[in-house]
Amino acid sequence: DWSLINDNSDFYVMSKLYGKQKYYSEIYPALKQQAEQDGVTVFTDIMDQYAWPKLFRDYKLDKQTFAKHLCSIPIFEENVRIVKALGGGDQPTAQIQQYIVSDANTVLIESILEHHALFPNIIASNQIYTNPGWYDDKTGNLRCRRYHTEQSPHNCTLNDSLNICKGKILQEEILKDASIADDRIVIYIGDGSGDYCPVTKLGSNDFAFV
16 A cells, blocks of 8 residues: 555555445444444454444455456555566566565455456455455455454564564564575565564665655
């Protein structure tokens, strides 16, 4: 969000269908208030239990209609070309590895990437670290859950998002191979407070664009 694409993928379809001002000033605050009254305060849980069900119910959405709305999300074509070029086009190179670490979910990310011919040949599932997302077999609604669960919390003091810590993912999963640390250069691109922790994990040879 706001890095590869030029909007918030969690809220894009809501803003498009309800109207941006109405959704941000009326609908989502009401959903969040109801969730808090029910003891639900984590963003991913609010989306799963309140926001996605309301959207799919109000507009009678299914997987196909939701994806059609979602994939109109704005993106610079230059961004797409850069990702394809770094991925080696039809012949991906092992020299440059691209990863997405996001507070969105797999359905949103994979749908958008596939629409722009970036998934799975340029960026595969194992290069995406985000909250798991899926369509419910019974209701057809979009569902999602936390990447870092209550049973396996990230315990990060630099990050107030309980559902995911990008720094922990970067350090313990993406950069876990210490044997190549001296030869590796990391270029990190982000847009918000959730990107502070991973930036602190970068070394003197790395770059951050936040």
